[in-house]
Amino acid sequence: MWDERYATDDYIYGTEPNDFLREQVGLIGEPSKRVLCLADGEGRNGVYLAKLGHRVLSVDASAVGLRKAARLAEREGVPLETRLADLSEHTFPAEAFDAVVSIFCHVAEAGRPHLHAQVAHTLKPGGMLILEAYTPAQVPRDTGGPDTPDRTPTAAELEAAFADFEILSSREFDRQVIEGRGHSGLGAVVQFIARKPAV
Secondary structure, three states, X not given: OHHHHHOOOOOOOOOOXXXXXXXXXXXXXXXXXXXXXXXXXXXXXHHHHHHOOOEEEEEEOOHHHHHHHHHHHHHHOOOOEEEEOOOOOOOOOOOOXXXXXXXXXXXXXXXXXXXXXXXHHHEEEEEEEXXXXXXXXXXXXOOOOOOOHHHOOOHHHHHHHOOOOEEEEEEEEEEEEEEOOOEEEEEEEEEEEEEOOOO
8 A cells, every 4th residue: 555655756745854753853862863763654754864963764664665765865965774664563673772753653553562562672771752643533534644543543552552661741632734745734643752761
């Protein structure tokens, strides 16, 4: 599905970074941090972080999307490492990343416990998770996001999954999400920020 969706010359979600990521990016720290971008698609968020000087691994289930991400990085003159992976099964190395960025990463409910465990596993002590996703309330809308609630998390789910973390922010609300033609209009989102314990 994603290969077919991305098989176009334009960038479905645009080439600008997500607004929430742009607002919170300072939490990652000074440049040259190692950052994992989950479900990075055509690369807009990974390339943005690379332009700030971070060392970024963009992971996605679409080879077509990742090729477009590589082209965007080349166009912007920044390095970007990409990896094709199914996030409901993929295993990441232990304590490898200073931050994990998860922007509209919608994994089926059955695969999310594995993904959440991998996020905790691969973050370094003191590492940051910055996440925005659509919630089940988004499903009946035609402004973007999954068409089934199975792929949408809630704040309560995230708080339970990362209960061992320091949760800095967790909220569900409606906001305007204007990102290319893929996200266009009022969206029901969850925004979640948490820090892995330092010890």
